[in-house]
Amino acid sequence: MFEFLAVDLGATSGRVAIGRVGSDSISLDVVHRFLHEVLPQEDGSLLWDWDLILTEVLTGLKEAIKTSDPISLAVDSWAVDYGFISPTHQYLPPVHAYRDPRNEIAYQELSKKIGKERIYSTTGIQFLPFNTIYQLYAARNLPEYTKAAKFLMLPDLVNFLFTQKLSTEVTNASSTQALNTRTREWDRELIKLAGIRDDLFTELHEPGTLIGVVSGFDELDGINVVATASHDTAAAIAGVPFGNRLTEAYISSGTWSLVGVELDAPVLTPEAFAANVTNELGADGTVRALKNVTGMWILEECRRTWHLEGRDYEMPELLTLASAAKAFTTLIDPNDPLFAPPGGMLQRIRAYCVERGLTPPQTDGEYAICILNSLAHAYKKTLAEISAVTGRTIEVIHILGGGSQNDLLNQLTADICGMTVKTGPVEATLFGNIAVQAISAGVVANLTQARALIAKSFTSKVFQPA
Structure with a gap:
């Protein structure tokens, strides 16, 4: 039996689970769940309680380590939101929530400035006012934007906390509407057309990449941090049999x-x-x-x-x-x-x-x-x-x-x-998170085999059209 830890952050709740991969199935043990919500500000903006989220993640991982010997851990989350990192590798608060009303104005301005056809021609991403490219455009006059060295999507922000490595996983990066989906690389030309700082964008990595090892967190130290498909929907689809x-x-x-x-x-x-x-x-x-x-x-x-x-x-x-x-x-x-x-x-x-x-x-x-x-x-x-x-x-x-x-x-x-x-599966995101880690560790050969294991690990209901 091979054990892995999965952190799944949703827009209203989060959980930490142990995934145990055997020869014929994958079992999940959710050891910690928590709720969180946006914090409305006096100026009308909406922020995430990021300190609370991190505290709950650590609580869950420290609980999980009591009853497991994990090969690695991985984090997935909702898309589009991000945090800034300073030149001295410090997190620069706050983390704005994607429903923040500032994004609609930025979306209208940037779409008109560049043209939707140009944006879609390389990114292929659905036009939504909260895509990261519009959020970054809206943030241009904020102090944290000016001070920042890099921005990170939320799973990689957690990975950075554990490993001090600055890198962005491609499935979540694609939700920014600033990535070329054909090349799986940043669309640097589009970023410049948007008037967003090109130097804020980190190098990219694929799911299954070893990011580093946990350091500075006591009993968690030494655990490998692996990139799963860190957009929670990408993880969920990896878990579909x-x-x-x-x-x-x-x-x-x-x-x-x-x-x-x-x-x-x-x-x-x-x-x-x-x-x-x-x-x-x-x-x-x-x-x-x-x-x-x-x-x-x-x-x-x-x-x-x-x-x-x-x-x-x-x-x-x-x-x-x-x-x-x-x-x-x-x-x-x-x-x-x-x-x-x-x-x-x-x-x-x-x-x-x-x-x-x-x-x-x-x-x-x-x-x-x-x-x-x-x-x-x-x-x-x-x-x-x-x-x-x-x-x-x-x-x-x-x-x-x-x-x-x-x-x-x-x-x-x-x-x-x-x-x-x-x-x-109900817990498709956790299954997919664990599956990518298992493939990275060589425990499972490929995604097809992982999905076959997942199919044996839950009971499905079938509904026929009446």
Whole structure:
């Protein structure tokens, strides 16, 4: 049995797990979970509580080391956000959150300045206001930007803490919209056109690279730090046990829903540009052709409002209410910018409906079924766009992540998309994180073998379209 440690940082929570790789399966032992949230500032900006996140990561790793003898550890996280490092190798706070309103202005200015066609022609990345290139553009007048020697995506910021090595992993780097997806190198010309400091960008490394060893953290010292596919979606897709990936798609279902297929090369055609399909890099030289769909964020924000109003719903109870309200058929567009900011989600949904002459939800169950139906329809539309752009005929959808446990949404997805839905793994990101480490260590031969092990390590549910 070979042991590895995985740190997975999501946009609302994090966890630390031990992965044990045997001859016929991979087992996971999640030893620490924690919640975190953005910190609104008086000036309207949104920051992450990075000190809290680091403290919780260390707590989890020190707990994990008590019951394991790991070959290595690796960190994955949500995409696009970053931190600055000073010339003296000190972290320069703060870490801005991707929902910070400053990014929309930067996005509009930079898109107009360079032109979307030029940006997409090499990066192949979906246009989203929070992509790192716009965040860096928005940060140009901040003191930390001026003082910084380098910036690092969040997993590599943690790696730097452990090893003092300045390097950026390519799957997360691709989310910056400043990387050439064909060459898997920084697009230096684009960076200069954007007016962003070229010297801030570090060297790049691929998943599976040995970054260094932990130093200065007592019982953790000496553990190898290995790069996994550090974009959490890249790790999750590495953990999908495809049967025939040529006819199968995935939906990584959580706060966001990432809907796409796995390719061997990016698709940078005019059709892909028009459909705003992203080409993010994946493990083992792959490309993830996908689109972001706002996922469980909208429902979670509703739950937060209901909590403030004194109605606390566990998800099973809320899904029961949604099932009882199936006769309610109003749909919203989950990707409408109206639903992006936190707070006031019930009012936002009502305003959306009223403005369009739609019947707004009245009960909590109607809100829930409206959101779930709308997500399933958004999946159908997105899969059709991806199928048209890639030429893939999609027959099966793998739904992974926390959302894969939502049986009502899974069945709605099968019904509305007219495709077979297979669930899991729930912990796809952890499986993928561990798989890349195991391949790096020579414990597993390649990604195909790792996926075969993952397929034996969990139980999938199958939903047929009705």
